[in-house]
Amino acid sequence: MLPRGLLLVALLACAGAATADDNPFLQVAGSEFRSALPLDKHDTVRVRSFLLQSHPVTNREFLAFVSMHPQWRKGTVPMALAGADYLGAWLGPLDPGPRATAFQPVTRVSWFAAQAYCEAQHARLPDWYEWELAAAASASRRDARSDPAWRQQVLDWYSRPAGKSLPAVQQGAANFYGLYDMHGLVWEWVNDFNSLLPADADPEKFCGSGALTVQQKEDYAVLMRIAMLGSLRATDTGHLVGFRCARDAGGAP
16 A cells, blocks of 8 residues: 555546646736835836736645655755755645645745746746736736725735634635735745845834835835845745746746
């Protein structure tokens, strides 16, 4: 009889686990965009069209990845690439177990592991400006940041205590681009996470004095996300830190 971990992998393979259709890459149209980050000479940045996965990567998808790439399994990854709590909710290297169900977003994954997963999908982590542009959309508007009701809805998630168990992906409505869970589920790694804070900002004080250098001071949710990501190291993991992958608009395999 197969060990539990290998049996789970075999069952998922038979079920067609983690195919491209499970988490499709959807187009986000490029535009001139006013970022919350401080800009040197211009009021806006130009974000090119790109593709972004529909929802954060799930435990089911990440299990398929580590089954094919054993160097990224729990207990195998070097400390230089992931902290001691890497995949800490999983029961074993090939067994997410009852605390990390199939369609919950995978968390406690380092930046290095997230990037490796995306590269295996012929993709990459999104840059901050890409993520910020996609996350500014409501269900009906490309840029809903001026809508007080939408901003409050986003802030409501930040005000709730983090539970021990995360909901499954795609529980709410998709946004303008067809993307799910840009807010309200997990924090998400971006490629340039370590360049988000202004050079003179202390991450622990960013939402206070450091936030004075940020353009849209009324968007506290964005400030909090910038502060959190900017305080991380690439090896860090966390209960609410997940990711999704991006591609250049013409970069599909």
